[in-house]
Every structure is written in C-alpha cells, then in structure tokens.
Amino acid sequence: MRRTLTLVGLAAVPLAVLGVFFVLPVAGMISEGFYVDGQLDVGAVVEVLTRPRTVRVVWFTVWSALAGTALSLLLGVPAAHLLHRRRFPGRSALRAALLVPFVLPTVVVGVAFRELIGEAGPLGFLGFDGSAAAIVAGLAFFNVAVVIRAVGAAWESLDPRPAEAAAALGAGPAHVFRTVTLPALRPAIVSAASVVFLFCATAFGVVLTLGGLRYSSVETEIYLLTTNLLDLQAAAALSIVQLLAIVALLAITSRLRAVADPTLARTTARPPRIGRGDWPSVAATALVLLLVGLPVTALVVGSLHAGGGWSLDNYRALTTEGSRQALLVPATTALVTSLRTAVDATWMSLTLGVLVAVVVSRRSHSRTERRARGLLDGLFMLPLGVSAVTLGFGFLITLDEPPLDLRDNPLLVPIAQALVALPLVVRTLAPALGGIDDRQRQAAASLGAGPVRTFATVDLPVLWKPLLAAAGFAFAVSLGEFGATSFLAREENPTLPIVIFHLIGHPGAMNYGMALAASVVLAATTAVVMLAVERLRVPSLGAL
C-alpha cells in the first residue's frame, strides 16, 4: 500500500505538468472544432474525415514516415555498429557531429538541401527537387542520429560472448547477426523506430520545402487549416487522427519492445579495431556522412561567401543587428537567450523524466499495475505526435484565466520544449533503471537504508551516465526547437532559430549570409555540447 502511494506521489508532478501544459490546451483546441456556435457538432468533424483530400493526406503521412523511418534504420543501425562497437581515431568527434542535423532549423536545412539538389545545384541532374524521394532523404537526414545514438548505446552494453560463442560454433557473421545480435537489439531498435516514426510523421518544414508543395502531410494540413483558413473542425478531425495513430503505434511497439529479462548485461570491454568484415558498417557510415555532410558543407561554404569572395564578414556581422536593422537583437544575444532557455528546458525535462522513469521502470507486482505503467509511459510520448500549432493555439485559449493565467509567462517556451524532449529523456533513463536488479534495492532496504538512501546508493550511480546523455538530448532539442517556440508569445528575446528564420526571410545578400553563418554557429554549439556529454558518459547504458 505504502509502495503504491509513493509511486502515485512520484507520478503526480509529471502528470500535473502534462495535464496543464498538454492535455488541457490540446483538448481545448479540439473542442473548439467540435462546438460550432456553442452547439456540439460531431457530424461535421466526421464529414472531414471522409473527404478525399483528408484520406490522401493521411496516406502520404503514413507512407513517407514509414519510408523515412526505414531509411534511418537502414543507415543508422550499421553506422551504430561502427561508431559504438569499433575503435578508431576521431570516433567521439564523429558521433557528436552526427547529432548536429537534429538541431538545425528546417528552414535552413531546406535551403541547404535545395542548394544541392535544386536545378542549379551539383546534384541537380538527379531531378530530386520537389520529389517524394527528397522528402524521405530529408527525414532521414534529421533522424538518423536518433537511431545511431539509441541503438549504439544498447549495442555498446551488449555482452559480446554469446555472439562469439555462436561464431565459434561455426555460424557466419550474417547468421550470428540474425540469430544472436538482432534479437538482443530488438527493444532498442523498436524504441528508436517508434520515436523516429513520430518525428517523421510530424515533420513540417521538410515536407513543404523539399516536396515543392506537391505533398501535404497531416501536420502541414493542420497548420494550413488553423493558421490560414481557420477551419477548426477539419483541424480537430486531423488532430484526433494524429492522437489515435500515436496510441496505435505505442500499443504495437510496447509489445515488440518487451523482452523476457530486462536486466541489462553490462560490459565495459574495449571495442576492437575496424576489421575486414566490417565493410557493411563502414559503407553505411560513409553514406550517413555523405547525407549529413553534404548539406552541412553547403551551409559552411555559403556562410563563408560575402561580397563576391571568401570572408568572415557574415560571422562578424552576427554581433550587429543586421545590415538594415533587420533584427531587434544581434544574433549573439539570441544565442545567449537560446542557451539560457535550453538550460531551463533541460532541467525541467530531466526532473520530470527522472520521476516518470522511476515510476515506469519499477517491476510491477500485478497485471493492473503493469498496465497502468504502460499507459503512463505512453502518455508521455504523446507530445511528440501532436502538432505544435494545435498546442500553441491551445495555450492561448485555455491558459488565460487564474489560477492558470500563464499564456504570457516567459517560462512557457522552455516548458513546451521540455515536453518535446521528455519522451527522449524517459526513453534514455527507463531502460537503465529497469536494468537494475531489484534485489539490490531489497538488500539495501534490509540493511536499513530508507527509500531516498536506496535511490542514492543503488539507482543513482547507474543512472548517472544515462542522465548526462539525456541532458545532452534535451539540450539539443531545446536549442533547435522552432515550431512551438515561434508560435508562443515572446517578448523581445528571440532564440537563435527564430533569428535565423527572420534573417533568411528578408532580401539582401548580407542577411542571407548571416542566416547561414548563424546556423553554422548553432550547429557548432550543439556539436560542442554533444562532445562534452560524450566525454562524460564512458560506458553508456542509455538506450531509447
């Protein structure tokens, strides 16, 4: 009884936060669609779902997200092998660099991609511009890092002995991978795939920029319906489709993710050097580098062009307010704002994430209890799958009265970002906690340690490194977040992605160059943060 009460108490804070800053606003927006002039009108919403356009949009969203997820896995899993199971110089720098796309604002990536694949670009002959293939490549560009990190972390902590035993018994490398390694990695791969699928299915800028307006996804459609047409019924219908799809996805993945014994077998063996048999992972990593490297190189090259030649003028200009006062604040000030916001978002998502992870990872004593934990786990994934526009408008119409008169609160931006980062944090922490043998805690308790002391001596040492990894993720998500941030009321403190968007949207060669330079600065900042995190977490346990 006391145990249950403790767990409920722990879950209360994150649930309250999720309730106020997610459930309430989203429910508010959806009910705007259902009530027309104060009358409940379900029929109109249902009618929207049967429109041919809606069906087309939903279908495109599903298949493009599936294709994006598949490509991310295809490239990411072998790359994870090379980057986490093999030793070579520059490995940690490479790992940190591959996370950069994750935070780049889509508007800039769109420009960088199109400089490459557009009619005039070096890859223009491929005819990719405005095609569905470009969208899928763009989705993989953003998400392959998630796969590498999540699967790589699990792979790193995998006991190599079963695979070695299989090899000694005569199984070839492919056979070993299929029968020993893959089953052990399945939970991590499924987790990563589900998160990547959600990211792909709610991608916004990529679909519009790279698809040349020929494609609409559920997310872009909600944006158009809400901000342009004010057709709240149709937007509500699509929001419900989004929610149902996430619930279905979570139900499927929670089954696939389940393993008989979650206790992690941890190893700290020094990884071997690259061998001849590693060519598939080397090839995949090279492809990832190409996919990620080319657009980033295009950005860097563009940022170093000013006034018809090579120069650092664009970077120098970042400390000013733009050539024609295009900005209220210099980009350097915006970077400081971004970093401060990211610190807030990080501690918020870590605090909530630890609480949620503790609750969902304790071994359940009954079937109902396990169900409840599963639900809780799924609930905190929802913010990944709901449109930032729905959430943003929802904030405005629901958080407007005391005691929740919060819509002008400057903390709304970090809170929204923390919610977006929370699923990643929980997915990083929960497996580590779940891997602790409960008997250790029981031993600590029987030796007289209280719950807090037990947590500090048993859980925290194991949690330490994954916590840092999660902090890195949360920090990166916050640095690059654009959708919700651009939508929320901000007083004169724009973050760097907002400033970049502003710069690139105005004429003048200088503004264009500055936007590229500011993106490079954002990317470099992220890489440095990631590298620092990388150094701190030596034998990683963190897995999504």
Place this chain on the structure above:
Amino acid sequence: MRHFRAATPALLATGALVLTACSTVGGGDGDSGTTKDGEPTRVVLVTHESFVLPEDLQAEFEQQSGYELVVRASGDAGALTNKLVLTKGDPLGDVTFGIDNTFASRALDEGVLAPYDATLPEGAEQYRLPGDDDHALTPVDNASVCVNVDDTWFAAHDQEPPSSLDDLADPAYRDLFVAPGAATSSPGMAFLLATIAEYGDDWPDYWERLMANGAKLTEGWSDAYQVDFTQGGGQGKRPVVLSYDSSPAFTIADDGTSTTSALLDTCFRQVEYAGVLEGAENPDGAEALVDFLLTPEVQAALPESMYVFPVDAGVELPEEWAQFARQPADPLEVDPAEIAANRDDWLREWSDITSR
C-alpha cells in the same frame, strides 16, 4: 562508484551555479501592468514576427506616452489574425499591428477590433480598407507583391524580359519563373489574388497554362528568391521570381544600378493595419501607439526596418528606394469581403491545379 562519489559534490555545485546563472527563471520583472490604483502602466502590442521597431523609437514612445511598451511578436499575418479571433473577449494585449488586407475582413467580421479614428497623414486615405466604415483598422504601411525579373540575365541571353502575367505562360519564357505557393506563403497568396483580379473566373485556366509552362513553386519567399532566383543569395537558375516592388533596391551592382526590376502590371498591394483591440486593458495606450506608428519618425524608419513603404506620402525614402523601388500606380485589386468569403475555395482549387 568511488569515482562517482568523489565527483558528485563538485558536479552538483557546478550544476547549481550554471542553473542560477543561465536560467531564465526569475528573469521576468513580475510587472502586473498596473499601478496600485489600477492605472495601466504599460501597453501590450500583439504583432507578427516580422515586426521591428528600432530601439530609439521604442524609447521615444515610452517617454512620450508614459507607458512601457511590451511587444508580443509571433507567427505570420494569418496566424496573428486567427489568434486574435480565438482570444476575442479576452485579448492577448491592447493593440495589434500586422493584419493585412487579405485577412482584414475576418478580423472585422469577428469584431476583434474597437473603432478608433486616427488622424491619417497626407496620402494615407487611399490605403483604408474598403468596407471599414467604423475605422477599426488604421493603415500603417504597404508593399506590393510583383513579379521581378533579372535584367542582366535577359541582356546576356539577348531576350526581351516578360512584362505581363500573360507573358509568364508564354512558351518563350518556359521554365524561367519561380514563385512561393499561395497556401504556405503570404506573398504567394497575394500573387494568386493578382491572377484572380486579372483573369476573374478564368483564373484556374491561367494557372494551368502557367504550370504547363514550367513554373516552379516553393514553400516560402526565401526559398524562391534565395535559392532559385538568379540574383538571390544562392546560385539559382530562374531569372523571373515573385517578390516585392521594393526588391530591386536590394540588388544594386557595383556600378550603382539595380540588376533587377519589378513588373508593375503584375502587382497586388498588401496594406498592413494597426488597430485597438476590443476589450483592451489600456485603450488610451493602444490609441497612443496607433498614433505613434503614423508619426513621420516611424513612417520614415519603415523601409529599413520592415522592408515596406510608408503610407505617409510626405516622408523621404532611403536613397536606394527612391531610385530603384518603384511602386505600381494601379495595382490589381480584389475586394476584401470577397477574399474572406472565397479564400477556402480558391486555395483548394489552386492546390488541386498545382499538385497535379
């Protein structure tokens, strides 16, 4: 384990330090916006993210009016309008700037604005919104969306540049035109309206010809102009782009002339309005700000800070603007009420034609 224990206090201390130094918590001034007697001390402006008011002018307003100016900027003109409609009755601030003539009817119909008859500067009367008889919206600036051409490209190719909407569908100009889409971009929507004004009910036919002639559509203005246009930031290949009448002022070559020009027969004029919000806490401050936006100082700063023309005919334009940014004398027009009534249908039909 031992390593962990030794490092813990130091790391916790550093963490705490970082948190207190970097956090935004407590950064707010906790200002409730009123004095002890309930008199408002600030005026809250709700606007779109392109709004820029130079710092010295903001300070001048605060000094003149005695109110602190709080700017809440986010989203584009459409998002702004819809936000105001959804928060009607409990407005997000006192005054708004940035609703344009393509969204103005919706704001008026929904009653989000309170009438305020500001004294307009010379020449501004022509920018009033047709049908706004109560003067709820005050015109502040305008900019026309026009097709732009790269004159140097056409000179190098020994070809006469296009001059009309019809020319864009002429096979002689095949694969040369790029424009942002109407569904995702405000200039894109303005261009659709220009074609509706020009061709009336036959506009879908025109768009079919335009697309068949290799017109390229992008998500937003920056994509079209910076990536695909020959005079943009990148290395584009298309010498005809949809942009603004002021754009030629930003493509000045070393010899002091502009490399591009706007086709003045293809323009749709966008006017941006300011207005007092219905239910404002500080209506006096709101009115003061509307008046302030019409002062010669603010009007003169508009071109450089927001890339738009002032409504005040008396203020002097920056040199490049005066020389190279020509405004259309007789832009194409669509009645705002008609836009409000048909936006949905037009956009759907447009999407069908362009995504085939």
